[in-house]
Amino acid sequence: xxxxxxxxxxxxxxxxxxxxxxxxxxxxxxxxxxxxxxxxxxxxxxxxxxxxxxxxxxxxxxxxxxxxxxxxxxxxxxxxxxxxxxxxxxxxxxxxxxxxxxxxxxxxxxxxxxxxxxxxxxxxxxxxxxxxxxxxxxxxxxxxxxxxxxxxxxxxxxxxxxxxxxxxxxxxxxxxxxxxxxxxxxxxxxxxxxxxxxxxxxxxxxxxxxxxxxxxxxxxxxxxxxxxxxxxxxxxxxxxxxxxxxxxxxxxxxxxxxxxxxxxxxxxxxxxxxxxxxxxxxxxxxxxxxxxxxxxxxxxxxxxxxxxxxxxxxxxxxxxxxxxxxxx
Ligand code: HEM
Ligand SMILES: *[C@@H]1O[C@H](CO)[C@@H](O)[C@H](O)[C@H]1NC(C)=O
Numbered sequence: 001x002x003x004x005x006x007x008x009x010x011x012x013x014x015x016x017x018x019x020x021x022x023x024x025x026x027x028x029x030x031x032x033x034x035x036x037x038x039x040x041x042x043x044x045x046x047x048x049x050x051x052x053x054x055x056x057x058x059x060x061x062x063x064x065x066x067x068x069x070x071x072x073x074x075x076x077x078x079x080x081x082x083x084x085x086x087x088x089x090x091x092x093x094x095x096x097x098x099x100x101x102x103x104x105x106x107x108x109x110x111x112x113x114x115x116x117x118x119x120x121x122x123x124x125x126x127x128x129x130x131x132x133x134x135x136x137x138x139x140x141x142x143x144x145x146x147x148x149x150x151x152x153x154x155x156x157x158x159x160x161x162x163x164x165x166x167x168x169x170x171x172x173x174x175x176x177x178x179x180x181x182x183x184x185x186x187x188x189x190x191x192x193x194x195x196x197x198x199x200x201x202x203x204x205x206x207x208x209x210x211x212x213x214x215x216x217x218x219x220x221x222x223x224x225x226x227x228x229x230x231x232x233x234x235x236x237x238x239x240x241x242x243x244x245x246x247x248x249x250x251x252x253x254x255x256x257x258x259x260x261x262x263x264x265x266x267x268x269x270x271x272x273x274x275x276x277x278x279x280x281x282x283x284x285x286x287x288x289x290x291x292x293x294x295x296x297x298x299x300x301x302x303x304x305x306x307x308x309x310x311x312x313x314x315x316x317x318x319x320x321x322x323x324x325x326x327x328x
Contacts, residue, residue: 035156036308036309036312037156041128045124047125048133051120052134056141066109066142067141067143067145067253068142068146070114070138071205073110074308075307076168077135078307078308079171079172080098080167080168080172082310082311082312083157083311084158085157085321086160086162086163088111089160089325095162095326098165101169101172111325114131114135114138115323115325117138130157130320131159132312132313136157136308137153139304143205146254148205149297151305153305156312158317161319175271175272179282180280180281182196182200189307189310191307196282196303198296198302199303201296203273204259205254208270209242209243210235210236212270213235213269213270214237216269216274217231217235218232220271220274222274222278224266227249248262249269257296263286264277264287264290
């Protein structure tokens with residue numbers, strides 16, 4: 001009897017596993033969710049994590065802002081036709097890249113760090129690791145090296161053969177956006193309001209140019225007056241467009257919830273930052289993150305993994321570039 005019961009139990013388990021497998025397959029079938037895996041390169045390129053980590057460690061030691069710059073590259077990649085390293089392609093006679101799109105020109109940086117990682121990986125495991133995956137791992141390490149959380153990065157993306165300057169101009173959110181415009185821009189990529197607010201917390205690190213925050217510090221009323229006065233000193237009414245100010249006035253080289261604590265006092269540097277706490281639809285989320293750094297950290301990890309899952313190229317789509325700046 002016991003043997004029969006065990007056999008029945010085994011059959012049930014097998015049937016259940018098969019059924020769950022079929023459900024997962026049918027959910028994934030339309031290409032909705034990527035089949036990325038954090039162990040993707042364990043056999044083919046075991047040195048991936050150490051090569052990225054050591055290069056990012058050196059880069060961040062040289063200039064802490066680099067952790068921020070690489071995180072932003074990952075964001076600008078994923079929001080434009082998915083996380084496919086299209087943002088890394090240089091303009092050429094046959095290709096108009098995204099680097100000169102309005103949100104990117106004279107602004108994105110860190111391409112040399114990605115090149116350095118790629119060069120080392122092509123020696124260690126030639127033709128194996130995509131530039132899109134390098135960005136995802138390097139962005140994670142940048143966050144962690146500046147005191148933020150760490151997480152297992154789902155991998156297995158492949159690289160695009162093309163880029164779209166038009167999509168970069170239209171899909172990347174503008175710093176003049178309202179909270180509701182930000183909610184819908186992120187929603188169109190499958191990221192909800194919580195994801196949007198948590199991801200905006202990336203502005204706890206890095207800097208912005210005077211050209212971007214001038215109108216806020218001269219013309220807006222939802223801003224701390226002393227803060228506006230101080231920022232005007234580095235941002236004249238005319239000229240000084242490239243002058244920098246920290247996005248997080250409290251600690252722009254530390255990945256923490258300081259960005260949200262700033263918003264509570266109307267110390268947001270960009271219009272789009274202060275929109276997250278301005279009497280609008282996401283105020284309560286910003287308040288939660290200002291009060292609870294662990295909640296921010298946890299939700300940021302969830303959201304950045306979701307962002308990394310936006311429309312990756314997998315299987316036989318795309319390619320593994322040997323140089324991140326150009327198609328093979
Ligand atoms: C919510 C909509 C967002 C808007 C409107 C926005 C806009 C901007 C702007 C205008 C800058 C300054 C660029 C410059 O002055 O050259 C900036 C910097 C930055 N952004 Fe965002 N951003 C948004 C969301 C995000 C997200 C989701 C991430 C990453 C997950 C991110 C990461 C960064 C980082 C790290 C910097 C500093 C980069 C550096 O110092 O090199 N941003 N962002
Ligand atoms: C402030 O707003 C006024 C009126 O719209 C405009 O003429 C001026 O250029 C703005 N100043 C800045 C620094 O954006």
